[in-house]
Amino acid sequence: xxxxxxxxxxxxxxxxxxxxxxxxxxxxxxxxxxxxxxxxxxxxxxxxxxxxxxxxxxxxxxxxxxxxxxxxxxxxxxxxxxxxxxxxxxxxxxxxx
Amino acid sequence: xxxxxxxxxxxxxxxxxxxxxxxxxxxxxxxxxxxxxxxxxxxxxxxxxxxxxxxxxxxxxxxxxxxxxxxxxxxxxxxxxxxxxxxxxxxxxxxxxxxxxxxxxxxxxxxxxxxxxxxxxxxxxxxxxxxxxx
Amino acid sequence: xxxxxxxxxxxxxxxxxxxxxxxxxxxxxxxxxxxxxxxxxxxxxxxxxxxxxxxxxxxxxxxxxxxxxxxxxxxxxxxxxxxxxxxxxxxxxxxxxxxxxxxxxxxxxxxxxxxxxxxxxxxxxxxxxxxxxxxxxxxxxxxxxxxxxxxxxxxxxxxxxxxxxxxxxxxxxxxxxxxxxxxxxxxxxxxxxxxxxxxxxxxxxxxxxxxxxxxxxxxxxxxxxxxxxxxxxxxxxxxxxxxxxxxxxxxxxxxxxxxxxxxxxxxxxxxxxxxxxxxxxxxxxxxxxxxxxxxxxxxxxxxxxxxxxxxxxxxxxxxxxxxxxxxxxxxxxxxxxxxxxxxxxxxxxxxxxxxxxxxxxxxxxxxxxxxxxxxxxxxxxxxxxxxxxxxxxxxxxxxxxxxxxxxxxxxxxxxxxxxxxxxxxxxxxxxxxxxxxxxxxxxxxxxxxxxxxxxxxxxxxxxxxxxxxxxxxxxxxxxxxxxxxxxxxxxxxxxxx
Numbered sequence: 001x002x003x004x005x006x007x008x009x010x011x012x013x014x015x016x017x018x019x020x021x022x023x024x025x026x027x028x029x030x031x032x033x034x035x036x037x038x039x040x041x042x043x044x045x046x047x048x049x050x051x052x053x054x055x056x057x058x059x060x061x062x063x064x065x066x067x068x069x070x071x072x073x074x075x076x077x078x079x080x081x082x083x084x085x086x087x088x089x090x091x092x093x094x095x096x097x
Numbered sequence: 098x099x100x101x102x103x104x105x106x107x108x109x110x111x112x113x114x115x116x117x118x119x120x121x122x123x124x125x126x127x128x129x130x131x132x133x134x135x136x137x138x139x140x141x142x143x144x145x146x147x148x149x150x151x152x153x154x155x156x157x158x159x160x161x162x163x164x165x166x167x168x169x170x171x172x173x174x175x176x177x178x179x180x181x182x183x184x185x186x187x188x189x190x191x192x193x194x195x196x197x198x199x200x201x202x203x204x205x206x207x208x209x210x211x212x213x214x215x216x217x218x219x220x221x222x223x224x225x226x227x228x229x230x231x
Numbered sequence: 232x233x234x235x236x237x238x239x240x241x242x243x244x245x246x247x248x249x250x251x252x253x254x255x256x257x258x259x260x261x262x263x264x265x266x267x268x269x270x271x272x273x274x275x276x277x278x279x280x281x282x283x284x285x286x287x288x289x290x291x292x293x294x295x296x297x298x299x300x301x302x303x304x305x306x307x308x309x310x311x312x313x314x315x316x317x318x319x320x321x322x323x324x325x326x327x328x329x330x331x332x333x334x335x336x337x338x339x340x341x342x343x344x345x346x347x348x349x350x351x352x353x354x355x356x357x358x359x360x361x362x363x364x365x366x367x368x369x370x371x372x373x374x375x376x377x378x379x380x381x382x383x384x385x386x387x388x389x390x391x392x393x394x395x396x397x398x399x400x401x402x403x404x405x406x407x408x409x410x411x412x413x414x415x416x417x418x419x420x421x422x423x424x425x426x427x428x429x430x431x432x433x434x435x436x437x438x439x440x441x442x443x444x445x446x447x448x449x450x451x452x453x454x455x456x457x458x459x460x461x462x463x464x465x466x467x468x469x470x471x472x473x474x475x476x477x478x479x480x481x482x483x484x485x486x487x488x489x490x491x492x493x494x495x496x497x498x499x500x501x502x503x504x505x506x507x508x509x510x511x512x513x514x515x516x517x518x519x520x521x522x523x524x525x526x527x528x529x530x531x532x533x534x535x536x537x538x539x540x541x542x543x544x545x546x547x548x549x550x551x552x553x554x555x556x557x558x559x560x561x562x563x564x565x566x567x568x569x570x571x572x573x574x575x576x577x578x579x580x581x582x583x584x585x586x587x588x589x590x591x592x593x594x595x596x597x598x599x600x601x602x603x604x605x606x607x608x609x610x611x612x613x614x615x616x617x618x619x620x621x622x623x624x625x626x627x628x629x630x631x632x633x634x635x636x637x638x639x640x641x642x643x644x645x646x647x648x649x650x651x652x653x654x655x656x657x658x659x660x661x662x663x664x665x666x667x668x669x670x671x672x673x674x675x676x677x678x679x680x681x682x683x684x685x686x687x688x689x690x691x692x693x694x695x696x697x698x699x700x701x702x703x704x705x706x707x708x709x710x711x712x713x714x715x716x717x718x719x720x721x722x723x724x725x726x727x728x
Binding site for chain 3: 015016018019020021022023024031032033034035036037038040041061062063064065066069070072073075076077079080081082083084086
């Protein structure tokens with residue numbers, strides 16, 4: 001079983017490496033990622049959001065909706081843990097009695 | 098050739114890291130080790146994204162220098178790192194932590210029920226319990 | 232107000248989930264009415280959005296007012312609006328049902344469970360409404376985390392099943408995220424419409440090809456497409472009835488929706504048929520899924536487990552429709568999604584009601600159930616008819632479209648497989664109906680006096696009502712299938728078929 005998984009994992013890795021072959025090089029300032037959406041953030045964020053930290057500006061304003069989702073994820077995880085663990089201690093007490 | 102390797106090795110390293118994580122998730126029999134594999138996998142993706150944001154050359158971290166509310170020098174996009182991947186990964190890190198938290202809570206429940214975290218032992222125990230009808 | 236519905240439909244359940252916690256702390260009995268109220272509100276809003284889309288065409292909603300590829304955009308067309316109605320409608324039925332169901336199965340923990348239930352609806356609505364690929368990932372995780380919690384609280388072997396689901400679900404979500412990263416590095420954008428415009432120039436690059444494959448693999452894991460289905464039956468089997476009655480109809484179909492978006496809206500489907508023929512592979516996997524799922528279902532002795540395998544078989548129908556890539560296939564896939572949500576809601580909720588009264592769901596224990604729970608079993612039978620595809624239920628029309636699609640693509644062997652799986656459907660569902668209709672409860676040999684008359688003993692009204700409503704929805708959508716096709720499916724059929 002472990003050999004099969006190893007072969008599968010290696011194949012998957014080779015596939016991912018195949019995909020990296022014609023990626024723009026690491027740190028290339030002319031790559032699409034650096035030239036299409038992001039320059040506008042850098043050039044306009046200070047003027048539009050009054051925030052010198054660009055990461056904060058994008059996090060809290062341009063993509064603020066994602067950030068709401070992020071806090072929601074944490075809230076969900078907290079509720080899920082509360083649901084699971086509170087019940088578990090309850091069961092144990094019952095067993096102890 | 099060497100230039101090609103230098104421009105790509107960063108991505109290759111994250112692929113290797115990711116495969117280590119994936120192998121641990123699928124092959125390890127201890128549930129905690131699976132969970133750690135999951136963390137390695139997610140961290141590798143985070144590294145990949147962060148490396149998208151890099152620009153070589155004389156660039157600054159994405160914080161614009163201001164003095165008394167005025168910009169020190171004209172803002173040019175080529176002078177700062179790409180902030181978007183950083184933003185995305187802040188979210189992804191939180192998601193990965195939240196998943197780990199829930200998984201750990203589930204592991205506590207599993208341990209309380211079977212008194213072990215080894216998958217083979219759990220499956221054997223479950224089979225035994227089903228046969229005895231408990 | 233109506234203009235703000237797209238944002239409110241996600242935000243209202245989210246805020247309500249937050250308020251659920253203090254509310255439940257104050258008085259636990261308020262949780263259930265609050266849950267039902269909120270889902271009734273989201274259902275109304277979903278219908279409002281649908282009305283707007285039909286009357287005025289697709290809605291574009293900019294989050295925070297930022298212009299699209301820079302900010303997050305909602306682009307809502309008929310398919311989004313349809314998915315929203317299905318999610319909030321099925322969510323409403325499950326919410327009504329959850330009152331007595333939670334009280335029986337996880338008593339004392341209703342507050343947290345109801346709160347998570349709302350988060351689940353938030354997450355699912357967020358996935359189907361957004362037009363931003365990274366935003367899809369965030370909401371995918373909200374939906375997944377909440378359902379992990381809800382399944383794991385089912386007791387018994389549920390935590391182990393959940394852990395496997397967590398591992399598989401995380402691999403799926405991570406593959407999707409990685410695919411999005413590959414697209415981002417080659418285009419610099421995350422917006423669906425924007426990517427659709429940017430990608431055609433890059434179709435021949437290896438990185439885009441890998442990205443497409445990664446996203447499809449990730450979503451297939453979430454969708455439980457054969458051979459990535461192993462996590463599903465156990466997870467949904469162990470979940471509390473109200474949870475499996477909502478998660479089983481919705482999760483795999485929302486993933487199906489994402490596949491439709493990836494294949495037809497993000498990429499052009501010609502990319503997947505000519506340059507990178509992954510649809511060919513998907514169509515074969517779909518055929519295997521619908522046969523294997525049905526065969527596994529026949530092998531089960533437990534009703535609920537049988538239904539879980541039936542979910543896997545139905546995923547095959549959806550993927551088959553998508554993968555055939557023609558008009559009839561596309562329509563068939565969407566009709567199957569609608570049909571699946573209605574039928575699986577009906578059948579899973581009915582099964583939950585049976586478990587509530589009978590105690591478990593092993594098929595041998597279901598004797599003379601038609602006399603004991605006539606209304607539940609009637610609704611169950613309507614669901615079974617739609618599953619098999621007997622007119623006038625929607626199941627008939629969805630299968631008809633799929634068969635037309637196979638004809639159009641010239642795939643005769645697929646038609647044979649579809650008909651065979653229909654026969655298998657008949658076999659495994661009628662086994663249940665035969666036991667429930669004609670067999671008495673298991674004889675007790677210790678007993679000397681005659682058996683008592685079987686008394687009518689339905690599930691509580693709050694559980695019965697959703698089951699009947701879902702059965703009504705099956706017949707209604709079946710009768711209105713032509714309207715659905717004209718108003719909801721025809722406007723969104725991609726150009727180029």
